[in-house]
Amino acid sequence: MKKLPVGILGATGMVGQNYIALLNNHPWFEVSYAAASPRSAGQPYEQAIDGRWHLRETYAPSVGKLTVRDAGDIAAAAAEAKAGNLAFVFSALEMDKDKIIALEDAYAAAGIPVISNASANRWTEDVPMLIAEVNPRHADIIPQQKKRRGWEHGFIAVKPNCSIQSYMTPIWALIQKDYEIKRMIVNTMQAVSGAGYPGVPSLDVLDNIVPYIGGEEEKSEREPLKILGTIEGGIIKNAAAPLISAHCNRVPVSNGHTATVSLEFGAKKPSLEEIKQIWRSFRALPQELALPMAPEVPIIVREEPNRPQPAKDRDVHKAMAVTVGRLRPCNVFDVRFVGLSHNTVRGAAGGGILNAELLKAKGYLG
Ligand code: NAP
Numbered sequence: 001m002k003k004l005p006v007g008i009l010g011a012t013g014m015v016g017q018n019y020i021a022l023l024n025n026h027p028w029f030e031v032s033y034a035a036a037s038p039r040s041a042g043q044p045y046e047q048a049i050d051g052r053w054h055l056r057e058t059y060a061p062s063v064g065k066l067t068v069r070d071a072g073d074i075a076a077a078a079a080e081a082k083a084g085n086l087a088f089v090f091s092a093l094e095m096d097k098d099k100i101i102a103l104e105d106a107y108a109a110a111g112i113p114v115i116s117n118a119s120a121n122r123w124t125e126d127v128p129m130l131i132a133e134v135n136p137r138h139a140d141i142i143p144q145q146k147k148r149r150g151w152e153h154g155f156i157a158v159k160p161n162c163s164i165q166s167y168m169t170p171i172w173a174l175i176q177k178d179y180e181i182k183r184m185i186v187n188t189m190q191a192v193s194g195a196g197y198p199g200v201p202s203l204d205v206l207d208n209i210v211p212y213i214g215g216e217e218e219k220s221e222r223e224p225l226k227i228l229g230t231i232e233g234g235i236i237k238n239a240a241a242p243l244i245s246a247h248c249n250r251v252p253v254s255n256g257h258t259a260t261v262s263l264e265f266g267a268k269k270p271s272l273e274e275i276k277q278i279w280r281s282f283r284a285l286p287q288e289l290a291l292p293m294a295p296e297v298p299i300i301v302r303e304e305p306n307r308p309q310p311a312k313d314r315d316v317h318k319a320m321a322v323t324v325g326r327l328r329p330c331n332v333f334d335v336r337f338v339g340l341s342h343n344t345v346r347g348a349a350g351g352g353i354l355n356a357e358l359l360k361a362k363g364y365l366g
């Protein structure tokens with residue numbers, strides 16, 4: 001199979017680097033286009049990234065030789081797309097929300113589909129916010145989005161905030177089995193890599209916890225409702241439940257967001273053993289389709305009293321699985337547990353690649 005040529009907008013950043021590393025030897029996609037700010041544009045990628053490559057894995061020599069483009073230069077990308085050298089882009093830009101919306105719209109209008117990690121378009125009503133195991137059905141809004149905007153080939157699909165990944169799939173597995181979740185309280189402990197590079201100053205976070213991440217609690221409380229929502233009249237209507245209260249903290253961990261979660265069910269309440277059984281046996285469309293980036297087992301259940309831990313559990317199944325543990329009764333709600341996922345892989349580039357694989361398998365890309 002001929003690989004699809006793909007671009008990375010924000011290729012020099014924390015998430016962009018993860019895209020480039022994860023796409024090295026990907027069976028379906030190859031990086032043909034790298035774009036960033038005008039500060040990096042015009043240099044070979046290996047030069048633009050010199051001294052600020054953060055990963056253990058390296059990039060393909062062919063990517064090192066790519067000339068970094070200005071992400072704002074839509075005409076350059078459109079010319080590459082027209083020449084067959086660019087099938088779609090992953091957006092990993094860190095800019096003002098309005099500027100990101102304008103740029104992502106411009107790429108889609110130029111016929112280039114955008115799979116985005118940025119939060120800017122998450123609340124656009126006709127843009128699907130996908131976790132491939134949870135709401136792949138939301139991809140079906142893409143034809144309506146294209147028709148409404150008058151876009152022939154381009155469209156926008158986004159992935160949600162990195163911190164909700166550590167509990168959304170476990171919660172969805174229960175909802176799917178008809179266990180209504182009425183209310184939940186979430187406390188996140190988020191890694192420093194979640195803030196990009198250079199991110200949080202070391203003197204703020206070493207030997208410390210910062211009990212505030214701008215905008216994160218609002219995202220954690222609202223995004224699950226869109227993901228659990230339904231397509232009605234060409235837009236995605238939010239689910240009414242669960243009601244969520246979130247506390248988001250930055251902690252001195254390099255990678256891996258951890259969340260402690262308390263759940264209140266509706267009238268029908270599962271036992272602890274039923275919950276574990278549902279989590280262990282959970283499989284979804286990415287596993288059925290054997291998508292290259294899909295974890296074989298999406299939810300790993302640990303029984304040890306002191307797991308999951310970021311340093312020990314974040315990399316399991318290509319860093320794409322969610323690890324849960326400490327499932328026990330809750331004195332206020334019904335049950336409580338700890339969830340963990342890798343923020344820059346499952347929560348960012350890996351999740352974006354899995355979404356692209358899903359969209360390709362559904363016939364929306366290529
Ligand atoms: P980052 O490390 O700060 O990287 C930002 C990227 O955007 C760089 O490539 C930068 O290029 C580029 N950029 C900045 N200003 C630009 C401009 N005016 N025009 C064009 N390009 C510009 O940020 P990150 O952590 O990778 O995050 C990228 C996006 O993913 C953000 O929207 C973030 O919210 C989202 N996200 C991050 C995570 C995570 O765990 N880090 C998880 C989920 C989602 P230069 O190098 O040339 O400046």
